[in-house]
Amino acid sequence: MSGEESFDSFYRGSRQRLYQCVYALTGNAAEAQDVVHEAYARAWQRWSTVSGYADPEAWVRTVARRVAVSRWRRARSAWTAHRRHGPPPDVPGPSPDSVALAGALAQLPMPQRTALVLHHLVGLPVAEVARETGVPEGTVKARLSRGRRALATLLEATPAEAHHV
Amino acid sequence: MSDRLDAMFESLHGERAPGPFAPPEAVRRRGRQRTRHQAMAAGLAVVAVTGAGFGWAGHLRPVDPAPIPAASGTTASTPPASVGPSPSGPARDGTPSAGPRPTGTGRPDATPATLSDLRLRAEDLGPGAWRPRPPTEPFSGDTWRWADLCPLYRSADYPSLAHQAELDVTGFTTGKSYLYEHLHRYADGWGPRAFADVRRVVDRCTTTATTPPTAPGSPETRTLVVRDRDFAGDEAVLVREEQTYYEGEVLARDPLVTLTAAVRVGDRVATVIFSPDWDEAYAREVTRAAAQRLAAG
Known part of the structure; x- marks a missing residue:
């Protein structure tokens, strides 16, 4: 299989999973899709190397998270302003549960959010989350524990807040 | 969940x-x-x-570079022959260093190395199929390992944080084990105060008696014990961290052990994190290697 063929096959087979992960991290569908395209473009730049990795998808996921975090940091001020006025209205499509979860995730610190998404959405074991994010396993466990508690609180609060709107 | x-x-x-x-x-x-x-x-x-x-x-006319006012007296041009604890001598446990010998780099005297030149390397880590695995998001909040270590942690208690001048990170993995190194350079003269802050946060968060978590989702128990001090560089500390936690619905039989060593050379501080379940003697050896790398800058 040529390089182009193997890349195309890899891209088609994994892009949806990566999109879900980045969407959960960013809470913004359009942004997530662009981050996914950017991450695969970078993978193609180094495809001769990346394709030899045991898990190229992990590499692309890490790149996508970096791109997303970088953009997220740049946009954080704007995002904070948006949040004062409620969630952005131009995100059609996702189910109510997904919107609620993405909205709750967006209120967590990025490290907790990342741990939750990689563990509960991508399905990585704690040890793999630790390796992929570069922190000790104990830190991942702590982030998961705190993140789950915070998520539960945020999601429980959602219906009550909706009544006040 | x-x-x-x-x-x-x-x-x-x-x-x-x-x-x-x-x-x-x-x-x-x-x-x-x-x-x-x-x-x-x-x-x-x-x-x-x-x-x-x-x-x-x-x-422009070149200007004579001012000496760096480091407490250790180390300079960029004269790495010490030994980076053991002061006074210099064999390590407390007599373990020979596994680290590199500091060698002249040929670098002009006025040009100190950047932190990325001073990272640990795979050859410092001893036998094993070490592969680079740099951390991608090593910090949450304050940019050091000790952030949010315990409920008593408050950023404002550690004034040296505002004087971090340079930061670099690296990491390696072999099998299921991995280690990460965070390198900080502090503003001139702030190295000793930075290490005083390390000691302060460790002392503050050290607990001796804790009760295990009582149910899934309850706060994990974290116990810190200082295992060694001043075994490398100008000053050093080795901390053993045990976390008791639930695996699903069952309390894990063994705590998760993470060793963290911090070592200072001048105004540079390396923090090396070993996880999971590393041997303390090995951690000391790698920390000495990290100190030698710092001293060679």
């Missing part, structure tokens, strides 16, 4: 992108464009640096 959270994460699996994904050819084209832009940017950077160099040479 509750059933509701489970179901909500499951719902994300079905989410579709707002529009069709770009065809593979378009993604590859975007990758090629990035390559071209990067090459162009690199070329422009070379031109700019070269131009700046000529400008400096033509218009």
